[in-house]
Amino acid sequence: MSETDSPPDDAQDALGRLYDDPEARIASLQNDRPSDQDVAGQAAIFKALGNDDRLRVLEALRDSECCGCELQVVLDAPQSTVSTHLRKLKEAGLVKSRKKGKWSYYRIADTAVFGLLDLAHAVQDDA
Amino acid sequence: MSETDSPPDDAQDALGRLYDDPEARIASLQNDRPSDQDVAGQAAIFKALGNDDRLRVLEALRDSECCGCELQVVLDAPQSTVSTHLRKLKEAGLVKSRKKGKWSYYRIADTAVFGLLDLAHAVQDDA
DNA sequence: AAGACGAATCGAGAATATACAATATGATGA
DNA sequence: TCATCATATTGTATATTCTCGATTCGTCTT
Missing domain, CATH: 1.10.10.10 (Winged helix-like DNA-binding domain superfamily/Winged helix DNA-binding domain)
Structure with a gap:
């Protein structure tokens, strides 16, 4: 069973090298994420307009x-x-x-x- | 040669029955049409957002x-x-x-x- | 009731868009 | 120079969207 590394893992490694406190940055990025519903609703409108x-x-x-x-x-x-x-x-x-x-x-x-x-x-x- | 009736022809017939002066209405509808470029530019933005x-x-x-x-x-x-x-x-x-x-x-x-x-x-x- | 008419829906082929592994590129550092 | 890293690109399978003829659905007229 080859284990494909979960997508953002290498990215988190990269952040670890970029910031002193990567955890905080990651948490911040993940917290400010809008809800699936909001995003889907906006996207539906933009799709109709596209x-x-x-x-x-x-x-x-x-x-x-x-x-x-x-x-x-x-x-x-x-x-x-x-x-x-x-x-x-x-x-x-x-x-x-x-x-x-x-x-x-x-x-x-x-x-x-x-x-x-x-x-x-x-x-x-x-x- | 079968001549497929150009798309809006039947629609123009319908307008003829709906308005006293369909020509004027048709001209108005066609004149207020934005340019291909403008529309394509807007659509490109909305597509990116969709x-x-x-x-x-x-x-x-x-x-x-x-x-x-x-x-x-x-x-x-x-x-x-x-x-x-x-x-x-x-x-x-x-x-x-x-x-x-x-x-x-x-x-x-x-x-x-x-x-x-x-x-x-x-x-x-x-x- | 029958036919004509405007509009809605269906279905299939074509065209676009998307996801993502594999690979390439270009910068960094040992 | 060589290995490593972040990112970019490519190839391709899949998914979504678009178009439009054919058909169906209400409505009006006669």
Whole structure:
């Protein structure tokens, strides 16, 4: 039975050579770690935002709600593709929808997403 | 030659039935569209942020810069995995690094990133 | 009730992303 | 110089995501 050394073991060795009191540093690094839930929640939002088409949808919704067929025009993509993107945005809690007759209208769920879009744009410019 | 109807054609038909002046609405939807470059740039940032491990790295860098082996401890993952995540964060322009001897130290490139992390957290809570 | 319509869902192939062992690189020190 | 160390890169298997035709689901109209 070959025993693969547990991933961070060599790293802990390295820290031992880098600091006088590696234990304290390690403890500090491990304590400030956010919860799995928090991180997963944030990641889910960023994943939903990490797609050109979905960003275009949100941008279109900045001014007003849109029905599905309007967003098809915005994306210039097949209906099923657009619908799938909209579902992902809904699942991520970024948009809401209402039905009116055979039309579905989509709108931004939380205007804070505009903050995310604008900040990402700013970060991009700085780089 | 079967001519697949260009994706948004049926959608434009639908808009024709929904609005008195569909042309105007279509023009408006298409004009307010952000540039490919802008969208791709934003998406690249969100893609880099759409991963649990990379969010943990950024969170660890909130307080101070860290060397690679410290981030191995934070993530509890093999060295090559951590290094790959760090490269992605660098490519996205979210972190910078400096070399000191055999150590590489990583730091946040733009504190606006914290705004993104915090906003995503807030959006998550609202949902 | 029947057909048309907008939208949602399904399914499969393609494209991306991820994890990580193995290996390479480059710095340090004996 | 040679061994060791921290990190970077590469190769590859696996997993996730994306796209989009086909189908299904409600709703409206006649």
